[in-house]
Each structure stands twice: as structure tokens, then as C-alpha cells.
Amino acid sequence: MSLLCGRLCPGDVGVKGINTTQPCVKDSREIKRALIETTLKGGRAYLSQFWIERAAMSEQSNLSVVAHGPGDLRMERLPIPEPGPNEVQLQMNSVGICGSDVHYWQHGRLGSFLMQKPMVLGHEGSGTVTKVGLEVKHLQVGDRVAIEPAYPLNNDEFCKSGRYNLSPAMFCSATPPHHGQLSQFYVHSANYCFKLPDCVSSEEGAFIEPLSVAIHACRRARVKLGSKILICGAGPIGLLNLLVAKAMGAAQVVICDLSSARLAKAKEVGADFTIKVEKETPQDLAQKVQAALGSMPFTTIECTGAEFCVQAAVYSTQSGGTVLLVGHGPELVSVPLLNAAIREVDIRGMFRYCNTYPMAIAMLASKKVDVKPLITHHFPLSQAIEAFETTKKQLGIKVMLKCD
Structure with a gap:
């Protein structure tokens, strides 16, 4: 593991499914240089440029947690996704493991949702914006956001009545056929990414999804x-x-x-x-x-x-x-x-949630609700298999993965 970047890089060993070739020396140098520039010059632009450079790494550097079928969970490197006009690319910070993730891993399905192909898991996440689409105005590189994983694909009658969670045409992270958020990099609709105030940590931000329920x-x-x-x-x-x-x-x-x-x-x-x-x-x-x-x-x-x-x-x-x-x-x-x-x-x-993220963020920011006592386990992304085993055995309340 690179001492400076603190995450699994090509050349590290011991994780199934990772192609090991050579140490991530370049990434380590970039991180060190960015930290020095940000400290000396104090400019947000330098930190933002650092995130852009990190997103431009090799196309096969996106470590992800992929369910291939019942009982088959693997760590794999996938291409880094690029954002569309109304999307943002995120370096994921924290992702919580939900019971539905365990269901897909253990059974390959959840209710009527059946996995037809390998799927990246995870839908309780927060991340840092690394790229913004051309039409995105309310977010910029460097913003920390909570991700609302389910959103309607059409402006139908349910959306117009304020109950978009009931729309029959929905995108939802880690629900077949859509990939989830348990990756180093992930792309999501910018309209369903909510900026986090400084007083709300990334792990609390990842807890906003179940808090919204x-x-x-x-x-x-x-x-x-x-x-x-x-x-x-x-x-x-x-x-x-x-x-x-x-x-x-x-x-x-x-x-x-x-x-x-x-x-x-x-x-x-x-x-x-x-x-x-x-x-x-x-x-x-x-x-x-x-x-x-x-x-x-x-x-x-x-x-x-x-x-x-x-x-x-x-x-x-x-x-x-x-x-x-x-x-x-x-x-x-x-x-x-x-x-x-x-x-x-x-x-x-009830089904999921609707128009809850602003209230959830306000509850956390005002300390009216404290979710930190419910986070009982912390794992780096490279130890996702162990984290899922911990969740399956119900050894804690909420298991949190650090993806950055």
C-alpha cells in the first residue's frame, strides 16, 4: 500500500481480483505535491486542480466492490466513469453497507429485483466532486455531497404531485440493472447530490440515506x-x-x-x-x-x-x-x-423517501439527531469483503466503508 495515498494501488497484493503490476509512485507524488501547494498557497483552485488530476488517472484504477452472483463478491478495478451534462463525478468518501447489499451478495436478488449481470453494490454514500457536467451550476469541484440514490427518470404525475418515490420509472444505485456507489469513483445526477456543511462529516453524510427512510x-x-x-x-x-x-x-x-x-x-x-x-x-x-x-x-x-x-x-x-x-x-x-x-x-x-435530504442534513447540522453512536465498524475499501462478513453476522449496527 502506498504510504502517502493510504489506499490500495496497482502493485499492492492480497486482494482478490486486483491486477498487481507496479507501485503507485506517481499517485503518491501527486498527493504530496497537492498537499504542499495547498498549504503554501492556500488556494482552493490548487486543491480543485488536484482532484481533477486524480480523476484523470489510468482508466483501470477504480477499485470497486462487485457482486457476481449468490455468494460471489469480488474486488475489481473498473473504468473511471465520466459525467454527462447534468451529472457530477465523485470520489467516494464513505459508504454504509445496507441489508439490501447483503441480500444481493447472498442471493443475487431482492424481492422482484434480480441481478442479470455483475453489479457494483452500495447506495448509502457521500463523496467529493471531482468533475462537473456542462449543465451543472450549483456544485463545483471540491464540494462534499450526500447522494440521494433513487430518483425518477420521467416528470410524471407522481413527480408533479410531490411523491416522486412512487414513480414507476426510477434510477436507483445498486438496484438491477444500475451499479452502486462502492467504488473509488462514481457518477450521479447532480440534482440529487446535496452539499454538506462543514459541520457534517462524510460518514454522517453517508448516513443521510437511511436517516431519510x-x-x-x-x-x-x-x-x-x-x-x-x-x-x-x-x-x-x-x-x-x-x-x-x-x-x-x-x-x-x-x-x-x-x-x-x-x-x-x-x-x-x-x-x-x-x-x-x-x-x-x-x-x-x-x-x-x-x-x-x-x-x-x-x-x-x-x-x-x-x-x-x-x-x-x-x-x-x-x-x-x-x-x-x-x-x-x-x-x-x-x-x-x-x-x-x-x-x-x-x-x-411507505417506500424509500421523498423530499427528505434537506431535512436530514439540517437535523445533523443542528445536532438534533446524532447518528454517530450507530456507526459501530469502520473499514477501508480494500477490506470490503471483511466488512460485508461483519454485516452479515450482525456484529454491529452500521458498518461504514472508507473509499478514499
């Missing part, structure tokens, strides 16, 4: 000031819903899970009560929730997709309240609909 969920779940909330599941999305619900004014939040370790983390980041699910029935769990809160919750946010939890969510929620289904489980589940119907419990769904 939680913001959209709490909006759909009608979380309001003084609400009592039940959250089913203390994984990353459940914990983020806990943080956002509290930031939106929820008075008390109880969270349930099978894992004692995850419940301990929930307590650490602000849960008022935790319940370890064991062998009780859904009705028994509902009684435990009511005992903890002193009344039935107005809102239940279900983040597991498990049939047991969907049933418990309905039984737990007070009459006139809302059950929001965040977790995606089996296509068909048994739900106590009559119980929900006669008590006017609204069962609502």
Missing part, C-alpha cells in the same frame, strides 16, 4: 408532539426511527427486539423502554407495551417485516392510531384486519 416513515406514521410510539425492531432503521421520532416531539418510545445487544443500544440512544421478544403471542406483547407506556401507543412503526410483529403492531396500537409498515417481509402475511377495522386503526405503507 426514518424521516419519511415518521411523517407517514403521523408522529406528533407528545406521541407515545412503539417501534418493532432495533436494527439500523428501527434505531433511526427512534432518533427521528424523539426529534419530532415523541414523548415516550418503547422498542422491541430479539437481541439484547441491540436493545441496549436503543436504550443508549434514547429509548424510554425496551422489550425483549421471547415466546409470547402478539397479544401478550401488546399487553407488555401497554404496561410499559401506561397506555396503548398512538403510533406503531414496524421495521422487521415479520408476521409476528405486524400482528403485534395492530393489537398494540390504540383505536384511531396508525400502524406504519416499514419492514418488507413475505408477500403474503396474516393480519388481524377485523381488529384494525372496528377500532379504526390505519395501516399505512
